[in-house]
Structures are given as C-alpha cells and as structure tokens.
Amino acid sequence: MIQDGAVLIRDGILVEVGPSRRVENLAQARGAIEINAAGRVVMPGFIDAHTHLAFPPAGIHAEDSSAAVRAVHTATRQRLEIRTRAYIDAMARHGTTTAEVKTGCGLDAGAEAKLLRVLGALRDEPLELIPSFLLRLPGGLNGGSLQAIEWVVAELLPKIRRRGVSYFADLAWDCNPALLACFDRYMGAARQLGFGLKIHADGESPGAAVGLGAQHHVASIDHMEHATASLAAQVAQAAIITTLLPSGPFSGDGREAPARALIDAGGAVALGSNFNPHDSPMFSMQTVMALACGRLGMSVEEAICAATINGAHALGCADRVGSLEPGKTADLLVLNAGHYGDLEHSLGTNLVHLTMKRGKFIYKEGEVAPLETNDFAPHR
Ligand SMILES: [Zn+2]
Missing domain, CATH: 3.20.20.140 (Metal-dependent hydrolases)
Structure with a gap:
C-alpha cells in the first residue's frame, strides 16, 4: 500500500505508480490532467x-x-x-x-x-x-x-x-x-x-x-x-x-x-x-x-x-490487468473509503466513486439532487 500515492497514465496504460511527490515531479507528468483522489482509496478494478x-x-x-x-x-x-x-x-x-x-x-x-x-x-x-x-x-x-x-x-x-x-x-x-x-x-x-x-x-x-x-x-x-x-x-x-x-x-x-x-x-x-x-x-x-x-x-x-x-x-490476463503496475492497462477504481479495510464490511453498499477502464472513466458517481432545485423531476 502506498500512502499518498499517485499513478501516471498515458494512452490507457499505467506509466508510473508511486508516492505522489515522486510521480508528480516526473518530466512525463508535465501537462498531465490531474484527477484528485485525496482521502480515497485507488485500487485495481x-x-x-x-x-x-x-x-x-x-x-x-x-x-x-x-x-x-x-x-x-x-x-x-x-x-x-x-x-x-x-x-x-x-x-x-x-x-x-x-x-x-x-x-x-x-x-x-x-x-x-x-x-x-x-x-x-x-x-x-x-x-x-x-x-x-x-x-x-x-x-x-x-x-x-x-x-x-x-x-x-x-x-x-x-x-x-x-x-x-x-x-x-x-x-x-x-x-x-x-x-x-x-x-x-x-x-x-x-x-x-x-x-x-x-x-x-x-x-x-x-x-x-x-x-x-x-x-x-x-x-x-x-x-x-x-x-x-x-x-x-x-x-x-x-x-x-x-x-x-x-x-x-x-x-x-x-x-x-x-x-x-x-x-x-x-x-x-x-x-x-x-x-x-x-x-x-x-x-x-x-x-x-x-x-x-x-x-x-x-x-x-x-x-x-x-x-x-x-x-x-x-482468466489468463494477469499480464494486462489485475494490479496497478507500470505497463499494465489503467483499469482502476477510486473508492469512497479512506482505507481498503472498509471493503470487509461493504455488504449491499457501493463504495465506488469512479471506475476507469483502459484510462477512460466508464462510471462516475452521480449526485443526489436537492429537492428544492430538482431539475430531474418529470412533473413540476
Ligand atoms: Zn457457476
């Protein structure tokens, strides 16, 4: 486990995995789009x-x-x-x-x-x-x-x-x-x-x-x-x-x-x-x-x-997926959890904040609309 870690992704592939300070200072990280996962667990999909x-x-x-x-x-x-x-x-x-x-x-x-x-x-x-x-x-x-x-x-x-x-x-x-x-x-x-x-x-x-x-x-x-x-x-x-x-x-x-x-x-x-x-x-x-x-x-x-x-x-695909390592596909999750240990009790709940497949978000957690300004309601 890396406390305060970061991953660098390019073209859907994990390029670097390590402490934030090191990864952020890499020349390759210049100009990267930052996704803030502070206080959350980042783990393989x-x-x-x-x-x-x-x-x-x-x-x-x-x-x-x-x-x-x-x-x-x-x-x-x-x-x-x-x-x-x-x-x-x-x-x-x-x-x-x-x-x-x-x-x-x-x-x-x-x-x-x-x-x-x-x-x-x-x-x-x-x-x-x-x-x-x-x-x-x-x-x-x-x-x-x-x-x-x-x-x-x-x-x-x-x-x-x-x-x-x-x-x-x-x-x-x-x-x-x-x-x-x-x-x-x-x-x-x-x-x-x-x-x-x-x-x-x-x-x-x-x-x-x-x-x-x-x-x-x-x-x-x-x-x-x-x-x-x-x-x-x-x-x-x-x-x-x-x-x-x-x-x-x-x-x-x-x-x-x-x-x-x-x-x-x-x-x-x-x-x-x-x-x-x-x-x-x-x-x-x-x-x-x-x-x-x-x-x-x-x-x-x-x-x-x-x-x-x-x-x-x-499934015979451990060379591509299953862990966060340089060279593997960027298939990862950002969880609404401060520690992976929360998964032990996650029965019937969903801790997933973001799901990424090959470097692209395939799911982003949605908002719950406040009742006052509810634009989603079909009848007003
Ligand atoms: Zn079966």
Missing part, C-alpha cells in the same frame, strides 16, 4: 472470475434448463444484447472492469452459437468480457454421452475456435465415474484446439475433477463447495487456482468452500459473483469480498488479491 451473465436468462419461471434454452431461441439477439448490456453497466457501476461469462445451454449448438455471438458483440464495451464455452451434459444421457462428446469435439469446439468467440472451454462437472472418460476426451481435445480449460465443480465429490484438472493443466477449478480440507491441500499442491463464489449459498444449500484450508496450504484463490439473471442476480464484487471475509474466513487483503490479481490469473 475488480475481476469477476465467474459469471453466467447471459444464461439462464431472466424471466423463466421454471427450474428446467430446457425452458432456459427455449428462451434463448425465442429472444432476438438484439434483445439478449440489450438485457445483458444492462447487467454489464451495473457491474461497471460497482467496480468490475473484467468479467468472465459462461454459456451452458447444454448440447444445443444453435443456442450456444447465439449466446456466444451476443457475448462477442459486447466483448469490449465498456468492460472486458472473457467468454467461456460451458459444456453441460444433460442428465440421463449416459448411453449417448460419448457420442455427444464426439460431436462437441468434432463439430462444436472447432467452430467456436474458428470464430474466436470463446477463450475457455469449461466443463460442468458430474461425479458419475462413467463420464470420466468422456470428460477426459473433451478436455484433451479442447486443449489441443488451444482453449484454456476450466472445471465448474459445484456438485458432490469433486475429487476426480481435481485429478483431471491437474492432468490437463486447467486455469481454474470453480465452486468447490463440496471440497474437503484434504482435497484443498491437493489442489494447492497441484498449483491450480480455485475460483470461489461465496454468494452461492443464497441460492445453494449453505455449503461453503474451504477457503481457509486452500490458502493455508499455499493455494491461490480467486473470487467470482456467480451472477446469473435467473436466480442469482448479484453482481457486486464488493459484496462478494465482504462475504469472502465474513463467511469463508478470508482476510480483507486476501479477498482483495482474490478479486483482482488472482482473478486475472484465473
């Missing part, structure tokens, strides 16, 4: 390392995933874009500057392609989206699973790769041992095509997922609510990042991932909102961090690392 931003869509009144897939087919691409864009804007207001986004329409190529195209159109504006293709095998498909995987490997993945619409191939874990060979085939093929890999391990017995993940050098294993302390040690040993989602228990069964065991064993933990428009519409990384402290026993410093640089590593 949040990296939300796990979201389901566009799927399942809002407004479905059933739990079955076929209804969600149908909703993707029925909605126009424009409508899906407008809805998703509204969530993206809300994320920016709460300080997220980079977010991973998963598909997960099951084995429906049309719906998958449509979602990925929507995410592709929204990829850079105003925050950075990192799309992941999420393979979800529908239940009861056991007999046809290998066949389905062959189709995914031979047709779907290469198509997605050619279009460049997804960086990661993710896998919705199922602990049925009969599926292990299918999953191994999928991960091997995806890796060969150049995808980064992830495992979405929200179910019971994630032990085999960790084994497969280590074998295929996954970028992260996510959820892990059912992991034991000894499995946590194994994950740490394998140097796999775990992306934890402490707001999950609002919609889940109250289980918590063993964050303390993971960190104490030397593992790297990232954080994500696990946002989805259907039944988990919570996108505030500040709330996620407060829950990581309150429920997972993480310190606020650990939560900040998890919500910034570790998240960037989990």
